Amino acid sequence: MKHSRASRTRKIVRHGLRKAFAFLPRSLRFSIYRSFVDCDPHPDARLVLKIADTQEELEACFKLLHDAYVGSGFMQPDPSGLRATVYHALPTTTTLCAKFDGEVVGTISLVRQSSFGFPMQAIFDLSDIHAEKGKIAEISALAVHPRFRKSGGSILFPLMKFMYQYSTTFFDTCHLVIAVNPDRIEMYESLLFFKRLQKHAVQNYDFANGAPAIGATLNLIQAPKLFKKIYGSKPKRKNLYFYFVKTKLKNIILPTRRYFTTNDPVMTPEMLDYFFNQRTQVFAHLSEREKMLLASIYDMPHYQAVLPAVAEPGAWVQGIRQHQRYSLKCRGALVVGDQTIELQVVELSDDGFQAHAKSDVPLRVWAQVQIQLGSSEVSTLQVMAVRGESHGDYHYYGFQLGQPDLAWRKLVSALKSGTTAKDLDNATLFLHSHHDLDAITVPDGLEMPELDDTHPHR
Incomplete structure (x- = not known):
């Protein structure tokens, strides 16, 4: 009884402090938020930040998220004790985790734009962001273990640092979007420079149990300048520019990639079945269109047995473009001729690829291209641009191949048949036809140019 009374008293005090804080000028409130920044460039060695890529790690993340959401009133308790959504099932979603002494104590998910859209897309207008150059990812499913919530950001700041580093260097993302409770939006505005998508809060956000929410966005191309302007002269432990942009945390384990893919699928058929059929009923509650989209994403025999049944098998082929599980x-x-045109290849197939170009490419003309598929994987091909569009500095082309070489065939086969990102390290196993693994030679005098400053592996 005494405990209950003390708890109510603390809530009343906190509510009063929040109301008093809200009356302060906005600039002063933001300064106060920034004064609480404490970023240790040398966190405890027991802290490890990595992609959650095992069943045990993902289950711990979903449990931590469930308990945090239930505690905040953002969801009703689930019999499974987990919060796993259909977005967690997608290969374009990456769940990051913070582990302390081997225990998952923090998690955050990055939901990349896909045929499923974003959780917040149902109620927030993202058309202005879509109109800008660059891909979008939604920050979702953030939770920190209760025993670390009052430790001065010892888990939150490293986790946000990991999210920022992964988004800017490995996830090929230019814009982050987020939907947060109105009580927390100013933290994102003051510390990370998110900008609101609209002035007023949405009063009923279904994805958070009907709680109010405010949408906001951050341009990752502009972010370093903003961080430097506000934090550049501050001491290092209060300097988010130094922390996010310059610091290399030894605690972060970044993915190793044989090829220059930009997402890291981890869901095997067994894991999909475990999380979305057995432990929760996520797949059972999907709409017919969502089932078809899922079928288009995991269009492989070893996945079909665990996916929800589609009313008309094969119907998804009509009207739904097959989804690429890996982006590049x-x-x-x-x-x-005597001209070298820089390309950025973003999608490939057995007989062609899609690419951005730095300048106009002539159509229906055969030419030679060299493509850096990975750090030590190069493909040299005869190609022809068969379609294209140009708008100012934007040039996008579809290319037809003459004859794919071994490096190309290995990657395409692995992309089609591989289950997770780790499968790409063994691309040869997925070759449809077996040829001698001859050395791939690169013609003299054909040097790779620097295309831009946002390559995910520089």
Whole structure:
């Protein structure tokens, strides 16, 4: 009884302090938020930040998230004790985790734009962001273990640092979006420079149990300048520019990639079945269109048995473009006559690829291209641009291949048949036809250009 009374008293005090804080000028409130920043560039060695890529790690993340959401009133308790959504099932979603002494104590998910859209897309207008150059990812599913919530950001700041580093260097993302409770929006505005999507809060956000929410966005291309302007002269432990942009935390384990893919799928058929059929009923509650989209994403025999049944098998082929489980960002050099045109390849298939170009590419002309598929994987091909569009500095082309070489065939086969990102390290296993693994030679004088400053592996 005494405990209950003390708890109510603390809530009343906190509510009163929040109301008093709200009357302060906005600039003063933001300064106060920034005064609480304490970023240790050398966190405890027991802290490890990594992609959650095992069943045990993901289950711990979903449990931590469930308990945090239930505690905040953002969801009703689930019999499974987990919060796992259909977005967690997608290969374009990456769940990051913070582990302390081997225990998951923090998690955050990055939901990349896909055929499923974003959780917040149902109620927030993202058309202005879509109109800008660059891909979008939603920050979602953030939770920190209760025993670390009052430790001065010892888990939150490293987790946000990991999210920022992964988004800017490995996830090929230019814009972050987020939907947060109105009580917390100013933390994101003052510390990380998120900008609101609209002035007023949405009063009923279904994805958070009907709680009010405010949408906001951060341009990752502009962010370093903003961080430097506000934090550049501050001491290092209060300097988020130094922490996010300059600091290399030894605690972060970044993915190793043989190829220049930009997402890290981890869901095997067994894991999909475990989380979304057995432990929760996520797949059972999908709409017919969502089931078809899922079928298009995991269009492989070893996945079909665990996916929810589609009313008309094969119907998804009509009207729904097959989804690419892996996205790419590979630099290329196209030689047309005496001109070398820089390319950025973003999608490939058995007989062609899609690419951005630095300048106009002539159509229906055969040319030679060299594409850096990975740090030590190069493909040299005869290609022809068969379609394209140009708008100012934007040039986008579809290319047809003459004859794919071994490096190309290995990657395409692995992308089609591999289950997770780790499978790409063994791309040869997925070759449809077995040829001698001859050395791939690169013609003399064909050097790779620097395409831009946002390559995910520089």
